[in-house]
Structures are given as structure tokens and as C-alpha cells.
Amino acid sequence: MAFNDLLIRTLEGQNSGRPPIWLMRQAGRYMAEYREIRSRVSFLELCKTPELACEVTLQPIEAFGLDSAILFSDILVPIEPMGVNLDFKPAPYIADPVRTLADAERMKVVNPAEDLKFIMDAIKLMVSKLNVPLIGFSGAPFTLACYMIEGEGSKNFLEVKKMMHNEEKAFRMLMEKLAESTAAYLQEQVKNGCPVVQMFDTWAGIVSPYEYEEFIYPYVKQVVDSVEGAHFIYFAKDSSSFYPVIKQLNCSALGVDWKITLEQADKALDSKFTLQGNMDPALLFADKATITKYAEKILAEGKNIKGHVFNLGHGIMPKTPVENVKHLVDLVKSSD
Ligand code: CP3
Secondary structure, three states: OOOOOHHHHHHOOOOOOOOOEOOOOOOOOOOHHHHHHHOOOOHHHHHHOHHHHHHHHHHHHHHHOOOOEEOOOOOOHHHHHHHOOEEEOOOEEEOOOOOOHHHHHHOOOOOHHHHOHHHHHHHHHHHHHOOOOEEEEEEOHHHHHHHHHHOOOOOOOHHHHHHHHHOHHHHHHHHHHHHHHHHHHHHHHHHOOOOEEEEEEOOHHHOOHHHHHHHHHHHHHHHHHHOOOOEEEEEEOOOHHHHHHHOOOOOOEEEOOOOOOHHHHHHHOOOOOEEEEEEOHHHHHOOHHHHHHHHHHHHHHHOOOOOEEEEEOOOOOOOOOHHHHHHHHHHHHOOO
């Protein structure tokens, strides 16, 4: 079958037809094929076995005919070789969180070709089997720091904010090591065959615009500027109040959540970027008529902005009905 390069053409501003569609967290527990493999191996084992990671990456492509695949791994896998003990229960848990200057000093910058060789092997295998682009990804320095500092997800991220303001030297040391590790990791993914990379900044929205500019943006910019030879998509959730800062980034596309419309976002960003999004993943639990109604609004707005990649505004949820995913993908693929 001919290679489907719709995502690449869209990121290059060369698409006048329907938008490409892929879904954040498109491989996972909502699919019976995924649950079957997970009944035999742990999540981390799955991430560390290239043949299995490859099989899982292909599952949603085969089931729905999406326009792009995304590397199967987790944003937290690369922080293990920095020197923390990582577990999934299934939510991430770090037994030895990073809270002090001594903790930050102990962290290593990863050498992805060696420390994450299993991911590079997985990428090569995936690229050899796919006829759509493979998106590589990483967490953004701040979102990774959130897990490293709290040790797990959190409601108010108080430890992160305490460290940012009371232990600034330690916080910045950690962020610098994360930015260097993330840049090297994404560069290595590109070298091994990913034509597009996405950086997930899921927790950026917990801070004020002042703190975003001072403590988060410089490290995002450092990573974006370091990756060459691939399209860069930056996804920061709850970030529309940061757009005056974010619009200075040199990347191809921005991920947008459902708290702002695509046209509002395009306007605030001076039409500088292709926008990716932005359906609420909870809508996939509604009936097909409701899914159609909201998807059509997003498709219509997508025509009036610089460029559009159809996606959800955040990751697909574990109990999402598979037939609704199929309905959404078919709808977008038959639009014009
Ligand atoms: O998009 C894809 O299909 C690629 C795979 C992918 C996973 N996680 C697989 C996964 C990607 C891109 C991620 C990113 C990720 N991981 C983010 C950023 C995006 C987002 O959704 O906010 C974050 C914050 C994480 C951290 C993480 N990993 C959490 C909070 C959890 C547990 C929550 C949950 O879904 O239960 C994970 C585990 C995880 N990552 C699973 C999968 C398929 C479930 C593991 C299992 O099979 O038990």
C-alpha cells in the first residue's frame, strides 16, 4: 500500500483537503487486543520489549485506519535511567522523589542510544512495518519534573511549587537535566526514523502565566530549538493563557485542548501554527449523533485556520467504546 503522508503534508502547510486524524493515547486499555497482551506482561515489560511495543503501536492503525501511529511507550520511561525508581500501579509511582539539591545532583542526563536502546529498536521495527508516519514523543521537562518531585500525580502539586520557589537552584538543576535528556532523547528518535515528534506538557496549566514564562518556557524552547530534521508538536494542556509566550516557539504545530475553540486559538497565536485537536475525550462516551455534532463544529473551524490535524484535546480514556472511536475516525476521513 502507498505511504500515507497526509500528516506530514499538513504540518508542511500543503493540505487543502480533509485533516489527518490520530488520537492521543490511541493504543491502550479501551482496546481488547491491548488488554489481551497486558494480561500476559506488565506495562513496563511491554514498553521494554520492542516486538510487543510494535504490535501494540500497530493495533489502532489496523483497527481504525488512522493517519498516523505514535510510538508505544510512556513519558516516564526515560526518567528511570536518570536515577529514579519507577513503577506503574497502573498510575505512575516513584518511591524516591526528587526534593532537595542533593537529589537533583544525583540525577543523570540520559544517553538515549544506550540507556533507551530498547525504544530505538522498537522505533526501527515500527517504521519498517508502517505505511503511515510514526510520531515519536517525550514528556516536557516540567511535566516530567512534576512526577519526579511529587512521586505521583497530585491535585495541587504543592511539592512542585514549594521546590520552584523555595529551592530554586535545585528546581532549575532538575529542569536543566530534564531539558538536556529530553532533547537528546527526541534527537535520537528522529535519527532512528520518526519524522514527527510531540512533547506532552500535561501539567503546564497548573502555574500562572508569570511562572510559565520564568520557570517552564525557557526549557521548552531549549528542547524545541535542539530538534532538527523533524516536525515538532508541542501539547500543553490548559495553556491558552500562555499563548503570548508560546507563540514565540519555533515549532510546526501546537496541541489544543477543548477549553478554547480552534479559531480562538488560531487568532491568539497569529495563525503561526498548524493546530492539533481538540475534541473533549469524554464526548466519545456520548451517542453517535452527539459525536457527529461536535466533530463537525471542529472540522468546520479547522478549515478557517492555518492548518488542522484532527485529534482529541487530551488522551483517550480507558473505557471508551471502540465503536465510537471508529465512528469518529470514519467521519473525519469522509469529510472534505
Ligand atoms: O498515545 C499513545 O498511544 C502512546 C502511548 C502513551 C502512553 N502514555 C501509554 C500509557 C503516551 C503518549 C503516554 C503519555 C503520558 N503518560 C502522559 C502525557 C499525556 C497525557 O495523557 O496526559 C502522561 C501524563 C503519562 C503518565 C501516565 N502513564 C499516567 C498518568 C498513567 C496512568 C493513568 C492511566 O491511564 O491509568 C500512565 C500509564 C499508561 N501510559 C498506560 C498506557 C497505555 C496504561 C498502562 C496499563 O496498561 O496499565
